[in-house]
Amino acid sequence: MKNVVWGLVILLIILHQDFWFWTDKRIVLDFIPIGLFYHALISIAAGVTWYLATIYAWPEGLDDLTAEQQQPATGEDDK
Amino acid sequence: MIVFAAIGEGNAGLTRLIIILVYLSLLLLLGFFASRLFRGTKKDYMLASSSIGPFLLLMSIFGTTMTAFALVGSSGESWKDGIGVYGKLASSSGIIHSLCFFLIGVKLWTLGQKYGYTTQIQYFRDRLNNNAIGLILFPILVGLIIPYLLIGVMAGGTVMNQMTDGAFGKKKGGPPPAIQGLSENAPKMVSIYKDILSSMEKDDSAEIDAKLKAASAQFVELHGGKKPKPPTPQNALPKWMGSLLICGVVLIYVFFGGMRGTAWANAFQTIVFMVLGLVTFCYLGYALGGQEGKGLVENLKAATAKVTPENKVQSQIEQWEKISNLSKNEKTAVAAGLSARRAAPPKELKEYTTRKEMSFLVFVTYMFVPLSVGMFPHLFQHWLTARDAKSFKTPVICHPIFIMIVWVPCVLIGIWGTTTTFSGTPNAILIFLVKTKTGAVLGGFLAAGILAAIMSSLDSQFLCIGTMFTTDIVNHYYPKRYTDRQQILVARLFIIAIVIVTYLLSLGNLTSVFALGVWCFSGFSALFPLVVACLYWKRLTVQGAYSCVIAAAVTWVYFFTQAYQSDNFRTYTVDIGEYQTMPVFWMILASTIAMMTVSFATPPMNEGHLHRFFPESKNKG
Numbered sequence: 254m255k256n257v258v259w260g261l262v263i264l265l266i267i268l269h270q271d272f273w274f275w276t277d278k279r280i281v282l283d284f285i286p287i288g289l290f291y292h293a294l295i296s297i298a299a300g301v302t303w304y305l306a307t308i309y310a311w312p313e314g315l316d317d318l319t320a321e322q323q324q325p326a327t328g329e330d331d332k
Numbered sequence: 333m334i335v336f337a338a339i340g341e342g343n344a345g346l347t348r349l350i351i352i353l354v355y356l357s358l359l360l361l362l363g364f365f366a367s368r369l370f371r372g373t374k375k376d377y378m379l380a381s382s383s384i385g386p387f388l389l390l391m392s393i394f395g396t397t398m399t400a401f402a403l404v405g406s407s408g409e410s411w412k413d414g415i416g417v418y419g420k421l422a423s424s425s426g427i428i429h430s431l432c433f434f435l436i437g438v439k440l441w442t443l444g445q446k447y448g449y450t451t452q453i454q455y456f457r458d459r460l461n462n463n464a465i466g467l468i469l470f471p472i473l474v475g476l477i478i479p480y481l482l483i484g485v486m487a488g489g490t491v492m493n494q495m496t497d498g499a500f501g502k503k504k505g506g507p508p509p510a511i512q513g514l515s516e517n518a519p520k521m522v523s524i525y526k527d528i529l530s531s532m533e534k535d536d537s538a539e540i541d542a543k544l545k546a547a548s549a550q551f552v553e554l555h556g557g558k559k560p561k562p563p564t565p566q567n568a569l570p571k572w573m574g575s576l577l578i579c580g581v582v583l584i585y586v587f588f589g590g591m592r593g594t595a596w597a598n599a600f601q602t603i604v605f606m607v608l609g610l611v612t613f614c615y616l617g618y619a620l621g622g623q624e625g626k627g628l629v630e631n632l633k634a635a636t637a638k639v640t641p642e643n644k645v646q647s648q649i650e651q652w653e654k655i656s657n658l659s660k661n662e663k664t665a666v667a668a669g670l671s672a673r674r675a676a677p678p679k680e681l682k683e684y685t686t687r688k689e690m691s692f693l694v695f696v697t698y699m700f701v702p703l704s705v706g707m708f709p710h711l712f713q714h715w716l717t718a719r720d721a722k723s724f725k726t727p728v729i730c731h732p733i734f735i736m737i738v739w740v741p742c743v744l745i746g747i748w749g750t751t752t753t754f755s756g757t758p759n760a761i762l763i764f765l766v767k768t769k770t771g772a773v774l775g776g777f778l779a780a781g782i783l784a785a786i787m788s789s790l791d792s793q794f795l796c797i798g799t800m801f802t803t804d805i806v807n808h809y810y811p812k813r814y815t816d817r818q819q820i821l822v823a824r825l826f827i828i829a830i831v832i833v834t835y836l837l838s839l840g841n842l843t844s845v846f847a848l849g850v851w852c853f854s855g856f857s858a859l860f861p862l863v864v865a866c867l868y869w870k871r872l873t874v875q876g877a878y879s880c881v882i883a884a885a886v887t888w889v890y891f892f893t894q895a896y897q898s899d900n901f902r903t904y905t906v907d908i909g910e911y912q913t914m915p916v917f918w919m920i921l922a923s924t925i926a927m928m929t930v931s932f933a934t935p936p937m938n939e940g941h942l943h944r945f946f947p948e949s950k951n952k953g
Contacts (some may be wrong), residue, residue, distance in 0.1 A: 262427070264701070265427050266427060269419065269424060270696055275690075276687070277686060277762050278683065278685055280636060280685070283632075283633040283636070284629070285740075288415050288416070288687055289415040289418055289744070290686075293418075293736050293740050295426070296426045296733060296736035299423070299430065300426075300730065300732045303434065304729045307434075307725040307729060309435075311725075312438065312693070315438065316722050318720060318721045323629065
């Protein structure tokens with residue numbers, strides 16, 4: 254599923270290059286040009302894809318990690 | 333009460349000024365409350381003690397990445413070039429920004445919490461086990477942020493100046509005198525535009541261009557051989573005072589509230605500019621749709637239906653017919669003159685609802701510009717404020733949707749603006765529409781919304797520069813010499829110094845600084861391969877990292893010089909034959925190739941050191 258999510262991200266980047274609506278004058282819902290409507294959908298699709306990424310591609314063990322648990326080890330302050 | 337008095341007097345500028353001042357006062361109050369929660373430690377001042385939850389993280393990150401460009405620039409660009417600006421800048425950012433939050437932000441947060449980083453440079457020094465990399469990166473990062481800061485400070489002053497037009501008294505000298513010979517010449521303009529319409533029916537672009545030039549020549553002749561300048565605000569808050577107010581307010585809440593004050597202010601300001609953007613969209617939809625007595629949807633349909641090149645010409649015909657009739661009457665001749673000064677002919681006729689005139693390769697290569705967020709030092713600092721890794725999920729998911737909520741209405745407003753006879757600079761279209769089509773109160777609120785977008789980026793940048801100086805220079809070279817309180821004092825003093833320097837620079841005649849925005853972003857993007865390699869590529873060497881930074885700097889300077897010599901900062905492209913590309917693509921390519929080639933040619937870094945950053949892959953090689 255993780256690979257599917259990254260596949261979706263690549264698909265989004267490809268779908269973003271929409272030469273197919275480049276000169277299309279159609280108006281969707283009678284007020285929004287199709288080129289703009291399509292890219293608004295790309296934004297929504299990006300939100301959905303990133304939602305799936307946070308479920309299926311989220312690094313393991315991170316959900317239980319909080320800032321308070323972490324102890325600075327060898328950062329600048331300790332040098 | 334004062335607002336009502338100003339409305340009663342019919343002084344729109346004063347009404348807007350009062351609303352802006354009330355808004356700025358609210359921000360100061362917010363900074364004051366945030367300072368009450370200050371725990372007195374350096375980590376609290378610079379990172380809000382890493383206590384920021386998902387909602388506040390979303391709002392503060394979104395507010396920081398959205399500048400004045402989100403409202404003013406998006407409508408301006410779509411007024412100039414059509415709807416393509418959304419795909420070029422907004423939907424691409426929705427994909428790329430979240431990608432950076434997910435792949436870079438979360439990982440840096442984990443390392444930051446583990447090793448106690450506050451700044452990007454601390455991470456690079458530690459990861460590369462090299463001090464000097466910080467000395468090279470510090471001036472580059474600060475140098476790229478300063479123009480970005482200047483844009484915000486100058487834009488704030490301009491917005492305050494424009495929106496408070498006439499706040500301190502009536503305009504001097506009354507209206508300009510009537511134009512001699514207007515009644516004879518106005519019909520000539522009508523005739524030229526009717527000719528253009530017939531050329532459009534024949535689809536003869538050469539003929540259309542020639543007639544547009546004729547319209548332009550006739551327009552200039554009508555005004556005595558000179559193109560009339562757009563009216564400038566009079567008796568308004570001066571730009572220098574507007575910029576000073578913005579700097580002062582941001583400085584106060586950053587100074588006292590630190591990162592917590594900044595995060596709260598950002599969240600508040602993000603809500604303000606998102607809500608006000610939508611309100612303005614609805615209001616302008618009604619006004620520009622012109623369907624009195626009908627609902628919002630009907631007006632939105634009507635407003636978009638007007639957006640055709642033919643309608644742009646038709647609106648000029650109607651305007652000049654009106655001017656022709658007005659100029660025949662002595663009493664209305666002055667009004668005719670005023671309208672004639674504003675009705676400048678369009679330079680070209682575009683299909684604003686398509687991307688017909690946009691270069692496809694420029695569109696494709698523009699997608700590399702949003703990679704800059706991966707290297708923004710102020711965003712790095714915001715990432716480290718997260719309470720836990722889970723808090724990143726909300727910004728990752730919602731960021732593209734939020735971009736859509738802000739940008740789609742602004743882009744539509746921009747293309748609707750093409751149906752008016754507005755002829756100023758693109759960034760002024762939104763302010764023009766708000767001033768001419770809405771009331772003083774909404775205008776005041778929208779001005780506050782634009783200032784919110786500006787200040788929500790400025791505050792993080794000011795705080796970040798103060799933090800970098802304290803952490804990467806003072807504390808790095810004089811470790812353990814200063815207490816936490818002394819370090820906070822150093823950060824605060826440096827923030828004051830940076831605010832003063834930025835403000836003084838903004839007073840200079842730096843109009844071209846607005847064109848520098850994309851160059852700042854491109855510079856950060858060119859360094860993007862460095863952060864990715866540091867996080868994910870064990871084979872990166874110190875020499876490879878230096879090569880990356882040097883290649884990014886050299887290509888940036890080369891293309892910038894080329895743009896400067898061709899006097900074309902704003903739209904400079906690298907042309908390969910007949911194909912145009914964005915310089916950022918070549919910068920990233922050069923920095924990546926340099927980094928990889930030199931890394932492979934030099935010995936790998938010590939495995940024991942790398943284990944701190946790649947613990948899971950120790951035995952994988």
